[in-house]
Amino acid sequence: MTTRRKFIQGAALAGPAALATPALAQNKITWRLQTYAGAALAEHVLDPAIKMFNQIAGDRMQIETYYADQIVPTGELFQAMQRGTIDAVQSDDDSMASPTEVTVFGGYFPFGSRYSLDVPVLFNQYGLNEIWAEEYAKVGVKHISAGAWDPCHFATKDPINSLEDMKGKRIFTFPTAGRFLSQFGVVPVNLPWEDIEVAVQTGELDGIAWSGITEDYTVGWADVTNYFLTNNISGAWIGHFFANMERWNELPEDLKMLFEVCCQQSHYYRQHWYWGGEARLRVHGEKLKLTTIPDAEWATVESAAREFWEEIAAESDVKRRVVDIFKQYNTDMEKAGRPYRYT
Incomplete structure (x- = not known):
């Protein structure tokens, strides 16, 4: 009883903040994200960004990553995300068989881009972001961001x-x-x-x-x-990060922002990894x-x-x-x- 009384008195003196960390740890958010990429490729196009997210989010949220076809075949990624079997996806629209009007433009739309920088400019300055957001909202999916991969x-x-x-x-x-x-x-x-x-x-x-x-x-x-x-x-390939809309809406605003920032870091990493790699391997x-x-x-x-x-x-x-x-x-x-x- 003496020990119990001292604990209650100590908690009262410390206030609610003292109990906040254990409560967060107990309610940790866990997501499952599957990429179109196999393990060797995901080491570059996905893993660094998710490791960064997990390290910063800590006990509040962790994202488990799965590679090509590990949970569902790539062609079923959209359906699995829409129904909540997985929470998020990294893919192009075409490969995951998205049922939207923009699916045909995902992946490699013939001669739609000449350089990798064309993709983020098209989305951020020419209006494609708004169209993608509209189309995916209609089918219960959050379009988070688009980025460029390598040429075809x-x-x-x-x-x-x-x-x-x-x-x-x-x-x-x-x-x-x-x-x-x-x-x-x-x-x-x-x-x-x-x-x-x-x-x-x-x-x-x-x-x-x-x-x-x-x-x-x-x-x-x-x-x-x-x-x-x-x-x-x-x-340049046009690829995206997506999330189940309900899971996305449940996230606190700062975790949404963190995930968006990590996606942008992923896009940036691929930008220079591919651009330099394409030239280096042609030459050497x-x-x-x-x-x-x-x-x-x-x-x-x-x-x-x-x-x-x-x-x-x-x-x-x-x-x-x-x-x-x-x-x-x-x-x-x-x-x-x-x-x-x-x-």
């Missing part, structure tokens, strides 16, 4: 030196990119991310159009392919031989992309809004000249 190139077992060489190639790529490339004879193949390396080794795939050269080296694809085509389909990498389709011939692909944009824009008013932004942005960049555009 072919890595193949056999060399590609012309458009003719693309014909019949079985290629792992994003849904929208596959839809676009099929007009050039490419055969898009959809497989789990973790199965790609073996599929190339066994001949199920002839190559990959999923990333730039940095990812090819990082995840092991440069070990099973021989050639890297320097012409790219898109200058020893695993892939570079090939190039001549500019005059590649212009055929660029021209087809503009027609593809109009095809997409005709599908809905929202898609028209997005395509018009892409068109205005690229017109502005071309008029701005060097270093924004060279042609």
